[in-house]
Amino acid sequence: MKFLVSIMLLFCLQACSQTQQPIKSTSMENSTAKTNPYYSRTDRTLLTVSNDEWKKILSPDLYAVSREAATERPHTGKYNQFDEKGEYYCAVCGNHLFRSDAKFSSTCGWPSFFEADKEGVIYKRDTSHGMERIEVLCKRCASHLGHVFNDGPEPTGVRFCMNSISLDFVGDSEKK
Numbered sequence: 001m002k003f004l005v006s007i008m009l010l011f012c013l014q015a016c017s018q019t020q021q022p023i024k025s026t027s028m029e030n031s032t033a034k035t036n037p038y039y040s041r042t043d044r045t046l047l048t049v050s051n052d053e054w055k056k057i058l059s060p061d062l063y064a065v066s067r068e069a070a071t072e073r074p075h076t077g078k079y080n081q082f083d084e085k086g087e088y089y090c091a092v093c094g095n096h097l098f099r100s101d102a103k104f105s106s107t108c109g110w111p112s113f114f115e116a117d118k119e120g121v122i123y124k125r126d127t128s129h130g131m132e133r134i135e136v137l138c139k140r141c142a143s144h145l146g147h148v149f150n151d152g153p154e155p156t157g158v159r160f161c162m163n164s165i166s167l168d169f170v171g172d173s174e175k176k
């Protein structure tokens with residue numbers, strides 16, 4: 001009997017020691033937003049901030065995508081498979097970019113939208129990597145967001161292929 005108790009105790013101790021601390025749930029908002037003096041979801045004044053300045057403010061990953069046009073690995077972004085109702089803002093400056101109604105399931109591995117806020121984005125021809133593409137940038141801060149292609153669904157027929165890290169999502173239930 002004593003043996004059984006000590007065995008059970010041993011199992012319990014083992015189980016307890018293996019219990020890991022739960023990972024603190026992170027907010028859907030980009031964590032740099034709070035320490036970013038240029039971030040605003042209401043101010044649409046165009047920003048002219050140098051990359052040296054952005055480098056001090058943004059996380060290295062967001063800086064690489066938004067200011068150096070890097071692309072996050074496919075199927076890794078937090079908004080790739082995500083269908084909550086709400087609004088998407090620029091993670092760098094807070095400018096409104098997309099409404100969830102325009103998001104659609106795409107197999108490409110990045111969050112995809114068939115329509116952008118016309119006041120939210122601008123376009124630029126991109127011939128890098130030996131390809132002819134149209135780059136999508138935030139209208140307010142000129143940060144790289146992704147590319148737009150002509151293979152999207154109705155009603156527009158276009159596909160905005162975005163980097164999750166460039167987006168800040170605010171759910172309808174969070175809006176005040």
Ligand SMILES: [Zn+2]
Nearest residue numbers: 090093138141
């Ligand atoms: Zn922006």
